[in-house]
Amino acid sequence: MMVEAADFFDMLIKLPQKVTLSINGKGFDAELGETILSVLIREGHQKIRLSHKARKWRGFYCGMGVCFECLVEVDGIPNVRACITPISAGMKVILHD
Numbered sequence: 001m002m003v004e005a006a007d008f009f010d011m012l013i014k015l016p017q018k019v020t021l022s023i024n025g026k027g028f029d030a031e032l033g034e035t036i037l038s039v040l041i042r043e044g045h046q047k048i049r050l051s052h053k054a055r056k057w058r059g060f061y062c063g064m065g066v067c068f069e070c071l072v073e074v075d076g077i078p079n080v081r082a083c084i085t086p087i088s089a090g091m092k093v094i095l096h097d
């Protein structure tokens with residue numbers, strides 16, 4: 001069976017692209033297209049940040065960029081919403097405490 005060139009390139013595009021990012025200094029494998037939050041959930045991080053006022057751990061809530069409960073630091077930039085931020089290779093994520 002002959003594979004057309006356009007079909008071949010479509011298959012290549014659809015292959016998952018594995019990248020590595022770090023969360024609190026620990027390396028994790030992920031696929032491009034995932035959000036930071038999806039990686040956090042998969043790796044068992046339910047406590048994402050510590051509330052400064054109540055001193056209680058907070059987790060994600062809406063998962064769509066509205067509630068701001070999933071704030072993390074990404075490559076030195078604070079208060080990034082994990083649920084709407086796609087991962088990239090070498091990204092460094094720090095969970096707030």
Ligand code: FES
Pocket residue numbers: 060061062063064065066067068069070071081082083084
């Ligand atoms: S979980 Fe609500 S903004 Fe991210």
